[in-house]
Amino acid sequence: MNSECLVCQAKTINHIANKFGSDKKATAKFKEEANYIVANSQSLSTPYSGLLLHRLAKRIFKTENLYANEKLKANKLLHLNYSYWKSLVSNSDNPMHVAAKLAVIGNIIDYGAHSVPDDILSEINHLLEKEFALNESEEMFEAINNAKTVLYLGDNAGEIVFDKLFIETLNHPNLTFVVRGEPIINDVTYEDSHFVQMEDVCKVISNGHDAPSTLLENCSSELQKLYRDADVVISKGQGNLEGLLDEKRNKLFFMLMAKCDLIAGKLGVKKKDLVIKQNKK
Known part of the structure; x- marks a missing residue:
C-alpha cells in the first residue's frame, strides 16, 4: 500500500474512533487492532485494507451499518x-x-x-x-x-x-x-x-x-x-x-x-x- 494511502487509513481510524468513541475501552481496543491492520497491510490493496478496518469497527462497536444515518x-x-x-x-x-x-x-x-x-x-x-x-x-x-x-x-x-x-x-x-x-x-x-x-x-x-x-x-x-x-x-x-x-x-x-x-x-x-x-x- 502506498504511503499516501496509509495516511488516509489513519484518518479513517481516527474518524471511526471519534464517531463511536463513547466507550473508551472499546475505542482503545479498536485503535490498537486497527493500527496493527494498517501496519501489516503493505501487501494489501487499499480497498481490502479498508474492508478489514470497517469489519473490525462493526465487530467492536457492535454496529452493522456504521454510516446508516449519513446514507x-x-x-x-x-x-x-x-x-x-x-x-x-x-x-x-x-x-x-x-x-x-x-x-x-x-x-x-x-x-x-x-x-x-x-x-x-x-x-x-x-x-x-x-x-x-x-x-x-x-x-x-x-x-x-x-x-x-x-x-x-x-x-x-x-x-x-x-x-x-x-x-x-x-x-x-x-x-x-x-x-x-x-x-x-x-x-x-x-x-x-x-x-x-x-x-x-x-x-x-x-x-x-x-x-x-x-x-x-x-x-x-x-x-x-x-x-x-x-x-x-x-x-x-x-x-x-x-x-x-x-x-x-x-x-x-x-x-x-x-x-x-x-x-x-x-x-x-x-x-x-x-x-x-x-x-x-
Missing part, C-alpha cells in the same frame, strides 16, 4: 429534489451530457475518501459549472448505444440518486445496477436502491461482497459472469476504480471525481477533477 440523509437530500434534477437534465441542450456529469458530481458523497462537503447541494451546483478534466463520454455513449448488455457498478448512497437519473436518461433495455453485498462505509446496498426505486429503471443485483470496491475475485459468481459477458461496464467512483484499474478488458469506463493526488496522478488529472475515462487494453 439516509444523503439519499433523502438528493431524492427529495429528483424532479428538479430531472428537469435540469431534460431542459438542457445535451441531456445525456448533463446526466452523466451529475452522476460524476454525485461521487463527492464519499465518507471513505473524506470528501463530503458541509453543504452538499451548494457544492453540486458549483461543480456543475466545472468542466471535465478528462472526458471520454462520447466513446462511452457510443459503446452503450451499440451494447446488448451494460453492467453499472454503483458506489455511494446519495450518489445513487444521480445514477438513477443517468440510467433513466440512457434508457438502455438491458442494464444491470450493482450494489454491495453488505453495508460498508456509505456504499450502496439493496436498501439504498429500494429507497430511490432503482428497480423502476433497471435490474439490481448484489455483488456478494462487502469491500468498498469491486474486487472481482471476492465477488459472487453471478457478478463475475455478468462482468465477463457484459458488452459495456460502467465503474462509478474511486473505490471501484482502485479495484479494476489493472483490468484488461474493452469497454470498461470509469466515472469519478479524483479524490486524492495518487489516483489523480495515475489518471493524469488533478485532485477534485471530474473524469470519464475508458480503461483501454
